[in-house]
Amino acid sequence: MNATPNYQLSQWDAEDRVQRVDFNADNAKIDAAVKGVDRRVDSLSSSVSTINTSLSKKASTTSLNSAVSRISALESGKVDKSAHSSDVSALRSENCWVKLGEKYTTADGQTAKIAIPNISAYRELEIVFRGASATSSSCYIMLVCNDITSSRVFTSHNSFNNAISAMYLANLTNTQGGGTVRLFPLWPDSQTALHSTYIAKITGANKAWSGGQYEAVFEEITWDSIKSLSIFASPNAGGLAAGSGMSVYGLKK
Structure with missing residues (x-):
């Protein structure tokens, strides 16, 4: 096998x-x-x-x-x-000036208003403004704090002897004008002081330029109470022309 x-x-x-x-x-x-x-x-x-x-x-x-x-x-x-x-x-600490806001009107007759938060953080405010009358009339550009138009403002070129209900920043024509404003607290009671410088064009045959300065004290408004700023035109002007307004800057402490 x-x-x-x-x-x-x-x-x-x-x-x-x-x-x-x-x-x-x-x-x-x-x-x-x-x-x-x-x-x-x-x-x-x-x-x-x-x-x-x-x-x-x-x-x-x-x-x-x-x-x-x-x-x-x-x-x-x-x-x-x-x-x-x-x-x-x-950079922010080195740049002491801070832009707090800007407002420019988009139609005739409007008011330019800017809120101011935490005013106690600033030593001074600077306002750069421009404006013109909405009609052919000349006008005053006026400033109010916190919408208080009845607050007494003492103003004069040399001595404070004229009390008005709102601060005149500039005497403008219906063509163009603008200027700058400084707001700062007075020591020791912190009343708000103002210095304004403006230039405006005068309508007429010579079409000359005019300028001026205003100093004022907002006696009833302390620095720390400021919440907002507004500019508007005197009533005879029919309000501000479209494009009028301001930018506000704060100087940090």
């Missing part, structure tokens, strides 16, 4: 006796071989699982590294932002 070359299984010739023990021996060999194949398959499956786990960990590591890079970039930006904020703060 012959045998197979690999697992030595029985190979019968015609003259050989067929015995049960030969079949049992062959079955045992086949069973052992199949078991070995199963072990190798299990081992291969385990290897594949290990590879998948490694790949998964690698992907997680890649995501983590990416997140770390983003965090580093954000932290860098945070530092840059802090440095920028510090620079802005330094």
Whole structure:
């Protein structure tokens, strides 16, 4: 009787006796071989699982590294932002003049008004104004604080002997004019003082320019009570012409 070359299984010739023990021996060999194949398959499956786990960990590591890079970039930006904020703060402290607002009328007859928040933070206000009458009449440009038109204002070029209900900033024509105003507190009672300088064009044959100055004290308005400033034209002028208005700046303490 012959045998197979690999697992030595029985190979019968015609003259050989067929015995049960030969079949049992062959079955045992086949069973052992199949078991070995199963072990190798299990081992291969385990290897594949290990590879998948490694790949998964690698992907997680890649995501983590990416997140770390983003965090580093954000932290860098945070530092840059802090440095920028510090620079802005330094510039603001060096720049003592702050623009508090501006208002220019868009139609005839309007009033220009600007809110003044936290006036106690400023030593002085400077107002740059321009204006003209909405009609052909000349007019006074007038200033009020906190919308109080009845407050007594003492004004004069040399001595304070004239009390009026609102401060005259300028005597303007219906063509053009403007000027600047300084507001500041008087010591020690903090009454509000004013100095105004203006230039205006006079309508007429010579079309000359005219200018003037006003000094005033708002006796009933203390510095810390200022909440808003408004300019308007005297009633005979029909209000301010469109485009009239002012810009207000504060000198920080």
